[in-house]
Amino acid sequence: MAGFLDKARIVAPRTFNRWLIPPAALAIHLSIGQVYAFSVFNEPMTRIIGIDQSAPGDWELTTLGWIFSIAIAVLGLTAAFGGRWLERVGPRKGMVVAATAWGGGFLVAALGCWLHSIWLVYLGYGVFGGIGLGFAYISPVKTLIRWFPDRPGMATGMAIMGFGGGAMIGSPLAVELMDVYAGPDSVGVGATFATMGVIYFVMMMFGALIVRVPHDDWQPAGFKPEQASGNRLQTQGHVHVDQALRTPQFWLIWAVLCLNVTAGIGVLGQASVMSQEMVGVSANAAAGFVGLLSIFNMLGRFIWSSTSDYIGRKATYSTFFILGILLYAAVPSIASGGVITLFVLCYLIIISMYGGGFATVPAYLRDLFGTAHVGAIHGRLLTAWSVAGVLGPVLINYLREFQLNQGVPPAEAYSLTMYIMAGLLAVGLLCNLAIRPMADRHLMSERELAAAAE
The missing domain is CATH 1.20.1250.20 (MFS general substrate transporter like domains)
Incomplete structure (x- = not known):
């Protein structure tokens, strides 16, 4: 065996x-x-x-x-x-x-x-x-x-x-x-x-x-590595997993993933209650809303990651952050106006980008660090998910409770949180824009590549 x-x-x-x-x-x-x-x-x-x-x-x-x-x-x-x-x-x-x-x-x-x-x-x-x-x-x-x-x-x-x-x-x-x-x-x-x-x-x-x-030498027919990924971040080499943690690119992508997930995961966990309190839908309608979010979470993983093959990973994440900032900032006004269809559409797009962030990040890592240790690098990057899994729900839940204790009506209790999420996404956008091509000094030598292949 x-x-x-x-x-x-x-x-x-x-x-x-x-x-x-x-x-x-x-x-x-x-x-x-x-x-x-x-x-x-x-x-x-x-x-x-x-x-x-x-x-x-x-x-x-x-x-x-x-x-x-x-x-x-x-x-x-x-x-x-x-x-x-x-x-x-x-x-x-x-x-x-x-x-x-x-x-x-x-x-x-x-x-x-x-x-x-x-x-x-x-x-x-x-x-x-x-x-x-x-x-x-x-x-x-x-x-x-x-x-x-x-x-x-x-x-x-x-x-x-x-x-x-x-x-x-x-x-x-x-x-x-x-x-x-x-x-x-x-x-x-x-x-x-x-x-x-x-x-x-x-x-x-x-x-x-x-x-x-x-x-090791296999390539798909007609593939030209120098034209891959649709961006200028493609590394013509490979970075060791231990060296990857010493690069600014790793920690910038860590922040990019953490902030994108933070913005989405809190909404995903409180979607039913939030929709009932913000726009007054019934419990059954809220359950349907949660189901729609699950579908768009799944579809976003395929659609956005596939799109990144054409526009590049950096441009895809910039799209996540710019769209996310606009949508989060608009949600309180949309909710107060009672426009339920637009409210739902905003969150469906937000959750599609939450899922798309998970699916796009392995290819982003591949662009920057090569393929020799991309699986191990991806594993270490997932600690950003763990942090976001705590940060997102805490922001949603505790800020809501704080607002209610201050006498804010339940329908408006999420407004501050939405603006804070937009601010976090603005930080994520800056981190993404700061990512630069990998310096040659971080790349593995021929001897190290041969050892990694064994």
Whole structure:
């Protein structure tokens, strides 16, 4: 088995069809995208003992909230510190480890539900699942970029679109399975975890089995590297992952991603309440609004990253920030005017750019740092996501509470937050505009490149 997983065993023949790689990556990302739908388990897990309603000894929602938080935290740590190992062993071994950890995490979480041990659930879905999330998220990135040097934005967009859309499959699947397994003595969560763990393991192993890497000298027909990426930031060389952290370009892109995600993730988490309070829509209409946001989050990952292949990564992010500043600044006036359609349209565009930022950044890294260590560099960059995941919701929630305590009506309580978000995006725009081509002193030598290829 070890030999089957070796990096040398997955070098593709020269007749290999590179369009088989996006389905492999999509199988991985559709599986782990389920993490965005974990909230469907929260309410049933509060009545595992009581079945029909919560009973003494049942878990509180505050206790269950840590499951998702642990998984996301471990995702970031795994991506940041596991990227170097992944570069060395190749995508197949990384995907198999991810499938085992993600699928196995569901099985351990199922055991935790059956034994009513929250610590087993934390260990299973949180720790093991988080490890699977981290390796699975970054495993396909370098492979896709190497197979599609002519369209890296489109290629990574197809995969990362799956992460945004995984919840659209995972949520109804979980609800349907819990309905099937529920009975007089069970809410069906444990059996649902076990079933989903097996399903996702099989899906991810399918991706691992068909993934291949190209020969070192392979290029698509007619491809001219000097014309790639549609911008002047294309580095004709490669930067080591450790050296990348010493460059201003890495930290500028870190800030660019963090600020773009901060502006979007707070809205995504509070979209239902915000739409009800700002424009007075019903709870059902707010649920529909949240569904639309999920669709545009997914579509934005593909459309914006594909667009970046033509206008360049720097221009794409500048578009995110300029449009975002205008939209956030306009939302309070639009909401106060009661123009619901325009309010919804503004946020759909904002969320499409939130998703597009995730999908475009791997190609941005490839432009600046080359492909030798792009997977590991991407893993370390994802710490910006972790920071934004705290910063965005805190800004939305605490500023809203502050405004309400000052006697501001609920419909106007988000106005200050929207203006602050516009200000953060202005800072992001300046960071993006400050990014310059990579200096030659940061590039790897021929000896270092040969060592990295081994």
